Amino acid sequence: MAVLDAVTQRRNFILFPFFMIAGLIVYRVLPSEPAFIALATLIGFTFATAWLGRDRAPIREIALLASMFALGMVLLPVHGALFGTRMLESPRYGTYTARIEAVTYNDGSEQRWVLSDVAGELDWTLPNVRLARVTVPGAYDVSPGDTITARIRFYPVPPPAVPGGYDSQFVSHFDGIGAYGTAFGDIEISKSGAGGLSRAVKDLRAAITTRIVSQLGERIGGIAAALVTGDQSRITEDDRNLMASAGIAHVIAISGLHLTLVAGTMFACVRFFLSLGHGVTQRFPIKKIAAGFGIATALAYMVISGMVIPAVRSTIMLALIFAAIIAGRQALTMRNVAIAGLAIIVFEPTSVFRASFQLSFAAVIALIAAYELARRNREDRERPQRGRALTLMLDIATTSIIAGLATLVFTAYHFQQTAPFGVLGNLMVMPIVSFVMMPAALLGTLLLPLGLEAIPYAGLGWSIEAMLWCAGFVRNLSGGFDPSPILSPVALGVALFALAWLAYFRTHMRITGPIVAVPLIAFFCLEQAPDIFIADQSQALAVRSGDRVALIAGRNNTFATTIWSERYLTVIEDAHTATGCDSLGCILSTEEGYTVALVKSRDAFDEDCRIAEIVIARLTAPPQCETAAKLVVDASDLARYGAHMIDWNGPDLPPTIRTAIDGPDRPWRIQL
Structure with a gap:
């Protein structure tokens, strides 16, 4: 009955991103590179089968899912052909001229640049890669488009340090980065005057970060800058570990939480102020207008925060939700999650193998699944009346538990942390983040051009200090207890299947997938430390x-x-x-x-x-x-x-x- 219900509700579309991810995984784990003609034949055959069987629903649906799997297998080779590069096999040293494509890191004493068009006097010293990432000691005023001349030692991109660890060679190849390097001595910089929007955004982010740090200090201002511009270079390792131990490390990494709070705050404020005018409410669809402001705010925040993958993914999701409001459709649906997932997978297929995608994808699926179940339950029986404060605390606790359980496998695998006291940490911190921190960050940034940001940024600083105090309290309470298992990569595959099961079904049968995944991971996916x-x-x-x-x-x-x-x-x-x-x-x-x-x-x-x-x-x-x-x-x-x-x-x-x-x-x- 559950399968029939899912098929009737046309939920096979929800499985499309999962089958594409499965195709990506199969391609990734193959021992050798498959022939491109074989991949092209596979995808052509599956799409042809779907077309020929379009009048027969079972054949069509199965063929479409197979087509998504085949498309997933083709995505990385195509992405590599378009954007990939050869990998440098041995060190090179010399004086080079290159163009700066991006500044990916800057903590005031060290920078990392992505360089293109690397040229030198001696051909045999050239790395011959599309892009190279170079570490530069010191502070330089550079922007994308500038040309530099410097002595650089290029060296091969390092492989993973442990089996199943972060694979910088894999990620760098598809990003077009074929070599790492270190610059020495004096660097000549030629300002290009170009850069356009990217230069303007870089300068804006730098100006906002400078204003925040100058007002709030290096430590608190560094965390505040991470929340507003995505620049985490000033956050100390002690503060990172403190928040991770309390289960609130997600607060400092711009993701769906931040986009939702900022765009949601703008949506609520615009709708509230428009509703004050009776004539306005009669003449204009204020909810749709507010949704438009929400989309604009999400896009602006995405750009200011550096357009990191979690922010891009969350912006797509929010844009779909607000677009549904504008179109008069239901906003929170699993179909919207599938659309956002498909967009990210197609344009950034390597993100599937990164922790940020896995964590946010799992959390969003679990939360919307819980929302769908809760909505069905509300339709069956009347919801008991509770006070607003109690309702808020219960909602935060429920959200924290659901998101924590959904991401447990991924945090244990990637970070060897499970933060068992994370629910308490989130209960203490999330009201501060939701009602003080992010609204203050939004208001202060909007008032920056007028020079009136002092008061809201002061509130932002206070909320960060309160968050750190709460994190310290939770860490002291836990006493360092963190029963993290050592998981094999197979655990991620089991978790992916459980998420697909959870997303696909509508009835209570959907929770059987995650329940079955627990013993499977416990008995078959645990690793021991090697000898x-x-x-x-x-x-x-x-x-x-x-x-x-x-x-x-x-x-x-x-x-x-x-x-x-x-x-x-x-x-x-x-x-x-x-x-x-x-x-x-x-x-x-x-x-x-x-x-x-x-x-x-x-x-x-x-x-x-x-x-x-x-x-x-x-x-x-x-x-x-x-x-x-x-x-x-x-x-x-x-x-x-x-x-x-x-x-x-x-x-x-x-x-x-x-x-x-x-x-x-x-x-x-x-x-x-």
Whole structure:
């Protein structure tokens, strides 16, 4: 009955973005690049089937869903052909002239520029990539369109540090960024006078940020600037961790919450003031006029905040909602979510693999599903009368619980945080954010041209101080308790299926999908921390022996060891006392009954390969070593597959290997 109800209500359209996402995932995990002719044939066949079966509903609907899957598989290759680039395979150094396309980071002491049209005197030193991201020490007054001349060292975009970790090569390739770099010495800047709208927006954002920081100070003003212009460079790591521990880190990242509060405030205020005039209400559709102001406000906020993907996605969603009001249609529907999702997937397919898209997509689907269920329940029985304050607190608590549960898997996977006291944190903070912080930010920004922003920005600063106090209270109350699991990437697939189930059905059957997902993730999607950690771009090598994980080689508190500790919730100690090292290498006999050898010299291969079950070398191992030892990881393995994580499964089973680089021959990988 639930399936028949969903089909009757034409909810198959809601599944379109999910099938496109499934196609994107299948393309992403393929071990090698599929032939483009095969992808074109697949998409042509599915669309032809949908057209030929247009008079037979079951065939048409199935073929359309298959077409969305095929389209998803084609999106990334097409996006790569249009906007992608080759990846730099080895460092380059020289003096270059380039054009600034964007300034992506600026904290006053360091900047990051995206450069194009990189040119130099010697052709062999050119990186030959479409775009490059360069870190620049110091503060420079630059804008998109300016030309710079500087000494730059370009280097390859780094691969993931751990299996399933953030893949900067994948993202950078499709963004057209084929190299990273660092600038040295003096930089010559030639102002282009061009830049148009992008330069004007950059200057406006900088001016707003300067006014906010000058009035509220570096710490509070830095958080306020993040809320208004999206510039998070002044937020300290301590404040980030404080808000994350209280489950309110989403407050400082501009997303649907901020767009909704700002555009919603404008909508409510315009409608209220227009309603004061009786003649106006009689002659004009004030609700539709207010919706128009809401769309304009959302668009302006999106531009001022830097047009980050969450803001763009939320603006599309809000525009659909206000457009529905203007058209006299129902505003909050799952169909609007599907339309917004399709738009983002088509124009920015790599965003599907980013945490921001997954978190906001999951939260919006869950909240609208809850809204639909609540609406059906209200139709069945009368809603009990409650006080406004109690209703507000219950609504905030319910929203926080629903959004928290919907995003739990994604926050646990990407950030190793579940913030179990997040409901309390949101209960304390959201009234401040909703009724003081964002309205004050909106009013202060609107009054900036008149120089009257002092009072509303003072209220904004007070609300931020109150938010930080609440975050500190929640963190102290929780005592640092955060039972975060280590999830495998399969958990994201299970969560995606549960979201599709939740979105598709209208009846109470929709909640069975998320309910079934819980045991599936608990029994089949949990990972254990590995027994052996091998870095690819440093000397770091850590091994578990008994209850301790400690280094055999390399230094602690480096990028690799920090990522290992965060990803696998494991303390990496400095050294095993049982490790024996000399100039030829190191040997450790673990408490689990196997021996690990780190070979530093070719002279040690013969002996170490005979006495150790697992041999690790940053040299090329001889063929006889692979025959003698149970597992050998050498320089060629590390160069091709990146960091290795190894699980010892006992003497009777082969070790399990997880590598950071999957599909080393794909277009976004560095071809050796």
